[in-house]
Amino acid sequence: MARYFDVHPQDPQPRAIxxxxxxxxxxxxxxxxxxxxYALGAQIGNREALDRIKSIRQLDDKHHFTLVCKDFAQLGQYVEVNNVVFRNIKAVTPGSYTFILPATKEVPRRLMHSKKKTIGVRIPDNPVVQALxxxxxxxxxxxxxLLPGExxxxxxxxxxxxxxxxxxEAVIDSGECGTQPTTVIDYSSGEAVITRIGLGDPSRFE
Structure with missing residues (x-):
């Protein structure tokens, strides 16, 4: 049975976190x-949890997983970012964007896209996630x-x-969450390619 945490959306209780x-x-x-x-989250090195996410969502090896990062310093440890990409990402983060970038050696191979060796990264603008x-x-x-068939x-x-x-193992509830996913920008080729328009304004990357 999953543990249920009811937390404040702006000031999440430290004990619950x-x-x-x-x-x-x-x-x-x-x-x-x-x-x-809402998202499913686990530690980066947790192989079993990765397999469970794949099973719950019925994902294949072409799916881009995302590393949710606290800030740009943390993000820069896991993906390769040149100066132009740095400026463009910095201008819209934290926010509702996911960026597909070449992964560094800090990223376990099983988390990368099987052919491109890329990984998604994002810095969310949400107090609960930032506290986590x-x-x-x-x-x-x-x-x-997003469950299969939905x-x-x-x-x-x-x-x-x-x-x-x-x-x-746990559900963290901070009130109703939105239904729009992030806007996804693929920088794996070096140029910005919008692969999904979601909550984040894509105009800067068009």
Missing amino acids: GQAVAMLREGGLVAYPTDSC LEELGEPLLSSTL EEPMTQGWEIKEALDNVV
Whole structure:
């Protein structure tokens, strides 16, 4: 049965955040809110949780997983960023964007795109996620909580608790979350390619 954490959306309770992060460190899989929609999160090195995310969402090896980062310094450890890309990403973060970039050696190979050797990265503008990342001290391996056969992600923590009670260790609820995912910008070729228009304004990258 999943542990349920009801936290304040702007000032999340440190005790609840600490308990959720302890579960992540123990190998747990956590459903949590972001500035776009709910996501599934785990520690980067957790191979079992990666397989569980793939199973829950029925994903193949072509899926781009995302590393949710606290800030740009953390993001820069896991992806290769030139000066132009740096300026463009810096201008819109934190925010509802995911960027596909070449992965560094810090990223486990199993997390990379099987052929491109790329990884998604983002810096969310959400106090709950920022509190989780601050406590965890490293990025979260993440994937949008969009279940197979559904067109939109779940928006309510209690609904997620009911649906995933036996497949995740914790659900963090900070109120209703949106249904729009992030805007995805693919920089793997060196040029910006918009591969999904979501909550973030894509005009800077057109």
